[in-house]
Amino acid sequence: MKIAVIGGTGKEGRGLVLRLAASGEEEVLIGSRQMEKARARAEALNHQLGRAVVVGLENRAAARAADLVILCVPYAAHEETLRAIAPELCGKILVDTTVPLDPQDPLRLRRRSEQSAAEEAQALLGESVKVVAAFQNVSAAALQNLQHAIECDILVCGDDAAAKEIVIALIRRLGLRAWDAGPLQMARAVEELTPLLLSLNGRYGSRSAGIRITGLEDTSPSAPR
Numbered sequence: 001m002k003i004a005v006i007g008g009t010g011k012e013g014r015g016l017v018l019r020l021a022a023s024g025e026e027e028v029l030i031g032s033r034q035m036e037k038a039r040a041r042a043e044a045l046n047h048q049l050g051r052a053v054v055v056g057l058e059n060r061a062a063a064r065a066a067d068l069v070i071l072c073v074p075y076a077a078h079e080e081t082l083r084a085i086a087p088e089l090c091g092k093i094l095v096d097t098t099v100p101l102d103p104q105d106p107l108r109l110r111r112r113s114e115q116s117a118a119e120e121a122q123a124l125l126g127e128s129v130k131v132v133a134a135f136q137n138v139s140a141a142a143l144q145n146l147q148h149a150i151e152c153d154i155l156v157c158g159d160d161a162a163a164k165e166i167v168i169a170l171i172r173r174l175g176l177r178a179w180d181a182g183p184l185q186m187a188r189a190v191e192e193l194t195p196l197l198l199s200l201n202g203r204y205g206s207r208s209a210g211i212r213i214t215g216l217e218d219t220s221p222s223a224p225r
């Protein structure tokens, strides 16, 4: 399964690309609005990884070449980026990492609607695309530090059970624990946790506060045995 990270030139995207490469993916695509920027970032990542695994493309070309697309751009660019890549997403899974933080005050959310960013993505893209929300509560700092295992869990929301199971299995291949957190609407609650985690980071001088779910036994097919 070929994966593209749209906005893979940024902080969260870079962390996910590094984790995907470290998990053994043979090729990971990063998308940018600028082809040259994507290529330069891919080259730097390949240098860091010590092998040629990352390929840089313009956003739409990256989405076209991928089977599964991870969206990693700020909320201010969410709608515009989705419109740009929408023609390439038919029949694919879109993993939305977006948290609609208020640019003036990142300890608050500022949404365009009552819905989560992932629900907005689903409404914009229509039923031919399976939108799954994930990664909103894992920091770029934690993802980028390959020397350290990530202790936090990933909550995964979506309305298509099969798409959600594919994303959960992918997250587990990255060495992370993932939980089916219910329908896409639950992404509203997941998004709300991020300002709380950022506030905890500030209070405790950290960059990687996360959440961990306890008291559950995972019986799904891709659960670690």
Ligand SMILES: NC(=O)c1ccc[n+]([C@@H]2O[C@H](COP(=O)([O-])OP(=O)(O)OC[C@H]3O[C@@H](n4cnc5c(N)ncnc54)[C@H](OP(=O)(O)O)[C@@H]3O)[C@@H](O)[C@H]2O)c1
Binding pocket: 007, 008, 009, 010, 011, 012, 013, 031, 032, 033, 034, 037, 038, 071, 072, 073, 074, 075, 076, 077, 081, 097, 098, 099, 100, 101, 135, 136, 137, 138, 139, 140, 141
């Ligand atoms: N950072 C974190 O710790 C973290 C944690 C959890 C979730 N997230 C979510 O992940 C997403 C990305 O966060 P980030 O911190 O990685 O963001 P970022 O580094 O500021 O931006 C990521 C990429 O988005 C593109 N971009 C930036 N501004 C844009 C604009 N105005 N219009 C179009 N494209 C723009 C840029 O790519 P090009 O210039 O190459 O096109 C940039 O490299 C956000 O939705 C955030 O809520 C982040």
